[in-house]
Amino acid sequence: MKNKIYNLAIIVCIALFSSCENAIDIKQVGRVTADVAFTNVSELENGLTGAYGFFDLTREVAMAVNYTDETAEGTENGGQGRTTGAIFNLNAASAAASTFWTNGYDRLNALNRLIEAADLIETNGAEEASKKNDILGQAYALRAYANFQLVSYFTTDYTDDNALAVIKVDFVPSIADKLLRSTNGELYALIEDDLNKASSLIEDESNPIFVSKDFVTALRARMAAYRQDYVTAESLASSLVTKYPLADRTAYRLMFQDSDNSEIIFKLQRDVNGIYDNQPGSGTVAASGWIGGVTLFGANTPYFEIGRSLFNLIDPDDVRYDVIVDPVSIVAPDYTNTTDYRVEDVLQVNKYPGKPGQVLLNDNKVFRSSEMYLIVVEAKIARNDLIGAAEDIKALRDIRFGSDQPLPSYGSQQEAYEALLNERRVEFAFEGHRWKDIKRLGERANQGVERDPVDAAEFGMTATLPATDYRFTLPIPLVEFNGNPDLRTQQNPGYN
Template identity: 85%
Template sequence: MKNKIYKLTVVVMIAIFSSCENAVDITQVGRVTADVAFTNVSELRDGLISSYGFFDLTREVAMAVNYTDETAEGTENGGQGRTTGHIFNLNAGSAAASTFWTNGYDRLNSLNRLIEAADLVEPADAAETAQKNDILGQAYALRAYANFQLVSYYSTDYTNDAALAVLKVDFVPSIADKLLRSTNGELFQLIDEDLTKAASLIDDQSNPIFVSKDFVTALRARMAAYRQDYTTAETLANSLMTRYPLANRTQYRLMFVDEDNTEIIFKLQRDVNGIYDNQPGSGTVAATGWIGGVTLFGANTPYFEIGRSLFNLIDPDDVRYNVIVDPVSIVAPDYTNTSNYREEDVLQVNKYPGKPGQVLLNDNKVFRSSEMYLIIVEAKIARNDLTGAAQDIKALRDIRFGDAQPLPIYASQQEAYAALLNERRVEFAFEGHRWKDIKRLGVRANQGAERDPIDVAEFGMTPRLAPDDFRFTLPIPLVEFNGNPELRAQQNPGYNN
């Protein structure tokens, strides 16, 4: 964000100094101000829909694909990941650092302008007043989500209110603003205030492609779990489970071809010929488009495949196997003793097969009831109810397998956290959770990003990233320092400016 402002500042200053000093008081002809852009409730609605367009999970999926243990090289790999995720190469100049920062502030810029402009719009009647309130409610909820996403990538410790978060931008900034990072406490307070406003304004609805009051509850539950406020997290998650039951095996398969919404609390809809109907830049977190394109060029052309350490966790009798593993895959009976591992063990990702008219294009699932369910498990482990946690994981696996599964026994909290992390690893494979899950649960589970030795040997991948490694927090990007050099003093630990 600041880099864009910095460039604009240079252009404006050149124009000013080439004229007279009174030029600063001139209103530029053709400037689109809030009172021009939004003059009625219908235009506010258009602005809200435009703001939705800034939200996307493709880059989050790519982050986990590149920088954890979800993938290894595919048969069509042309170098993707070799200088970045393969070796966990992450620094202030990395695409990941700038991508989540600039996209986050693009989202906030759009929403702040909409919220500010709403003050200038007078509804014509009670019906328009209700519509305006609903628009504002959704905008506040999306702003809370955008801020939470930024904090989740750039804060070192979600549980520490004194830790540095990101720039607090709840207004439309001027080109002169040079903000420093606020604390977690300040950001979470803003998020909480926005969610409170959202809950009071949103006209609750059951359409999962629009923000609802249940979206607000789901975000609060996820945020409480990240912050280890498990009493709140469990209460909120339980309240959603009554309305969004876990999908059965048929519903689960249909969910990932966008034909069932049983456990979908909120998703980002993706349409053929829509703004996200394009091939993303292969192997990078910087580009977006078809979410299935994070690992494939097209049908049966994988440049990333399922990492063996992930694949080994998935039982073929589990419905998640068929959702994650493409049926065209070649599974070596003894992958550790093949003559040509790359060609004899081809584990193609199937989670985003596409929809009629476009392969690899699928809706982005943001909040599912299975996440709420596993938040409840997490809360039980935190209070040392290991039996209750084991019973819940068994119940989930019973549904995913379609028959009764053994009841696990956990001898310690660490063992239970490891089992939870593995269950989340399978349940949310290629949904963008893995990097942040290791960051917040890895130390408790004694589990980092763990790659299979064969993948490591075959593809030159770094074998492990410890759960307490500084690279589970993104650096403030170099592009931000260009327009805001004082921020360099607040760089995250482990990174050079």
């Protein structure tokens, strides 16, 4: 597997053998079932390659671009976002709801079939048995990640084990199954069990495009932070910070050109002529493709630009400014008093410039050590170690600026959380974190969506959305109710 790339034919194969049974479960001639789709370890490996292909961050980036304060309208905007994210129009019929739900269960379907099929495959010798275990370990880790992503978008409260999560599916269901939502506690238990299995089965792996034991640790650290289990989160995150030092300014630039992996724990590789080498759906969360295409049609054709409230947080001396802000941008010295704001202040996104052969096509960075670093900061704030948190924020900024920066001082936990949320806002701009960060940290920081008043007025955008708003949890989509009507009784608050 180490020398293979994502294979569209394999994904199509998985889709074929994962098709639903008909209503009376006729055993159709030629139907591809798990026992014939996977007959040996090599075919199981191909199935895992295909399962990797179901994972993508483009839609997560689009969710934050549309429904938070990362962007405003671009010069080439043709209406993208105006009736959805710009006014926070989110309901059970929205593309966001159906996209995250159906894609999450597509991933689980592929992985559950792979895991079940593995039981049917006999191995010949220790080497083949080890290879099979490694494949199975990666599948368990990816299933844990897929389930956590679903929980992240559809539960109302990450910290409440009794809150409803999503439908727990750790098997291959039949078309007759009408399942209801399980609790967070039940999903977290499944995720932990899968991660335990993954950790025991995965072989050591240093290539960040494959699931590794460090992937398992990073997912555990992120999940612990979301659950506010900060003792666990800090311990796990600290171990990865030690192993993956923060990138210096040169490496940081190269990281987003896919030429350096200094602080990358795991990423989804994207190849020219691969399955994600295409223009995504022009501002919608429903399509995938070039991750840079979430905001641009192509070079210098932005339909979304950097929101002014985000831009105002980024210091030009910070390397993150160089990575986020395209050099072709036009920056108005006094943007609040322009004659024509749309053409005098054009802030183009540069986070995903592309790679040789295709602009806007870049690897999707899933886990970076900077996230682990800021999880440690979050843990220190939670235990009221505000001095320690300030020192860590300064150390991160020292590296990003390439020079000694002032030591911040926080007078309260709320002030420290606000500083952390702003730091995450800059560090992970256009990486798909912002919506979930507001959901879990916004109330503690007294910060929700904060669009610049000029952007709001110029483009007809709703200026603010408090962190406590129900729209920081996605609704169960209508498409699910069509086949599972009893699930309507478990719809998330605000969408009934």
